[in-house]
Amino acid sequence: MESPTFFFSALFSFLLLSFILFIFHPTPLSEFITLATSNNADYSVHLHPIRTKFSTHNPQLLAVNEDSTAIHRNKSRNRIPMREVGKVEEELAGARASIRSNRSLGTTAHGGGDEGYVPAGAVYRNPRLFYRSYLEMEKILKVYVYPDGDHPIVHDGPCKDIYSIEGRFLHEIEHGHGRFRTNDPNLAHVFFLPLSVAWMVKYLYTPLSYDHSPLRQFVSDYVRVISTKYPFWNRTHGADHFMLACHDWGPSTSKGNPFLYNTSIRVLCNANTSEGFKPEKDVSLPEIHLLGGEVSPKLLSPQKDNNTPRRHLAFFAGGPHGPIRPKLFQYWKNRDDDDNDNDNDIRVYEYLPKDLDYYSFMLNSKFCLCPSGYEVASPRIVESIYAECVPVILSNNYVLPFSDVLQWEAFSLKVDVSDIPRLREILSAIPEDEYLRLKEGVKIVRRHFTLNQPVKRFDVFHMILHSIWLRRLNIPVR
Known part of the structure; x- marks a missing residue:
């Protein structure tokens, strides 16, 4: 029969070992996520265990198809060589x-x-x-x-x-x-x-x-x-x-x-x-x-002669999506009929009539209006750059692409939404040499927005x- 001293020593060793395991056992990521999201209404999705069937209607869409055996088999990979x-x-x-x-x-x-x-x-x-x-x-x-x-x-x-x-x-x-x-x-x-x-x-x-x-x-x-x-x-x-x-x-x-x-x-x-x-x-x-999967051929070789004047002051065509475009339409839709001076006209259409060509308008405009739609981004910004038409950004809270390295003020204009009624005044007041400087900047940055196949450096x-x-x-x- 063991002595009381031996018994208490064994009990103390057991309790100490249990305490150490409890303290140093890592919390599973799933538990950490649950704790992190329990008080945040932005994350309402319950992070339950992996499902092996995502949709009964579309079984071919299954992306998460790992069973527990495969996961256990790969646990040995969960070690990173230091x-x-x-x-x-x-x-x-x-x-x-x-x-x-x-x-x-x-x-x-x-x-x-x-x-x-x-x-x-x-x-x-x-x-x-x-x-x-x-x-x-x-x-x-x-x-x-x-x-x-x-x-x-x-x-x-x-x-x-x-x-x-x-x-x-x-x-x-x-x-x-x-x-x-x-x-x-x-x-x-x-x-x-x-x-x-x-x-x-x-x-x-x-x-x-x-x-x-x-x-x-x-x-x-x-x-x-x-x-x-x-x-x-x-x-x-x-x-x-x-x-x-x-x-x-x-x-x-x-x-x-x-x-x-x-x-x-x-x-x-x-x-x-x-x-x-x-x-x-x-x-x-x-x-x-x-x-159709490619850039329009009309935008592949834009106007090369800077001395050839562009007919229109500014252009936009598109649907009345979001909070900004309705204001643009309110002040400028079909206003070209009221102004016979083509060097000073602003062409704004709620969808372009079928007998008019969208890219031809861009190629013949000094400035291209780029208002946000439902969301802040607009494909017209890149289309404007392809057409070497100075983009006019009409947006709120939008972080422009590649702005870590590109100085957008050197090749585009940012106009406050509140200044939409003054668009003709603002754009007409830009001196010709300033416009040419902006246009030259557009030509320089074009390479950074070009999709190439195969890819090229700086594209x-x-x-x-x-x-x-x-x-x-x-x-x-x-």
């Missing part, structure tokens, strides 16, 4: 030091056209820092694309019409030349969630229901899969992950996971600061309308990546 983490962070630290230094830029081996282009001029906030940062991105940036999920909602997206940039970026990052993509997630600087919000709306949304919860649930389930199967999301709560969406509902859909909404890099056309867009971590995505694909790169570096280049 040497790999250290290497990635050392690369980023080296890039920051290089950007801040005054060392010679030297030369970098790269492909994709525009080999000799060096940013310069007033259209850039700080062309030297931008160029340094861009070269560092070309040298080291690696993106890991999660392979999980099936078509059509994951790894696919629209490549024509108004949300074309969503599909074009997805296809390029997954099927392009592959310069920035890595198949080893331990070497990645950023991680891409290859979801298409436009296709979520097409396949999961019930028309006229105004219910976004199926979209949010899909996002919630997808993040749950990758955070269970891989260690990378949990390491930073998604801070080095990004999603990309051009659909108006991109911000709302990202609320499917609170860390995706609050912490991750969200690349959004709907870059509205009044709706939660945070310029310090999110990226404004240019909206590019490709009617829109690379500018999107560079915006993501800056947020991963967490360094200003102004």
Whole structure:
């Protein structure tokens, strides 16, 4: 029979071990998310366990199809070699030091056209820092694309019409030349969630229901899969992950996971600061309308002679969407009939008559009006740049694309919505030399908004990546 001393010693050891396990046992991410969202009305989606059947009506849309056996089988992968983490962070630290230094830029081996282009001029906030940062991105940036999920909602997206940039970026990052993509997630600087919000709306949304919860649930389930199967999301709560969406509902859909909404890099056309867009971590995505999947041939070779006058002062045609356009129509719709001076006319149409050509008007106008519709972004901004027609931004709370490095005041005008009644006065008062300076700026930045296939250096694909790169570096280049 053991002595009382032995008994109490064993009991004390057991209680001490239990206390240590209780203190140091990590809280599951799902419990952390539940705690984080329990008092926040913005996140009404219940984060329940992974569902193996997303829709009984559309079983082919299943993106979250991992069973518990597969997850347990992959738990051994949820360990990050510390040497790999250290290497990635050392690369980023080296890039920051290089950007801040005054060392010679030297030369970098790269492909994709525009080999000799060096940013310069007033259209850039700080062309030297931008160029340094861009070269560092070309040298080291690696993106890991999660392979999980099936078509059509994951790894696919629209490549024509108004949300074309969503599909074009997805296809390029997954099927392009592959310069920035890595198949080893331990070497990645950023991680891409290859979801298409436009296709979520097409396949999961019930028309006229105004219910976004199926979209949010899909996002919630997808993040749950990758955070269970891989260690990378949990390491930073998604801070080095990004999603990309051009659909108006991109911000709302990202609320499917609170860390995706609050912490991750969200690349959004709907870059509205009044709706939660945070310029310090999110990226404004240019909206590019490709009617048949390509840029109109009329915009490929715009007017080359600056001495040829443009007939109209300003132009807009479109529907009465949102709060700004009705005011534009109130003051300027069909007002061209009242003014016989073609050098001073403002052509505004609520949809263009079929006998008139939209792009011809842009090519023959000095200024192109770009009012917000239902949401802040407008494809007319990029169309104006293609047509070398100075964009006139009529919007509230809109963060313009690539404004980390581009100085929009050098190639566009921002007019307060309250000044819409004074549009002719404001635009007519701009001296000719100032207009030509703005137009020249538009010609310079055109390369940064151009969709190329194959991609070229400094084009829109690379500018999107560079915006993501800056947020991963967490360094200003102004």
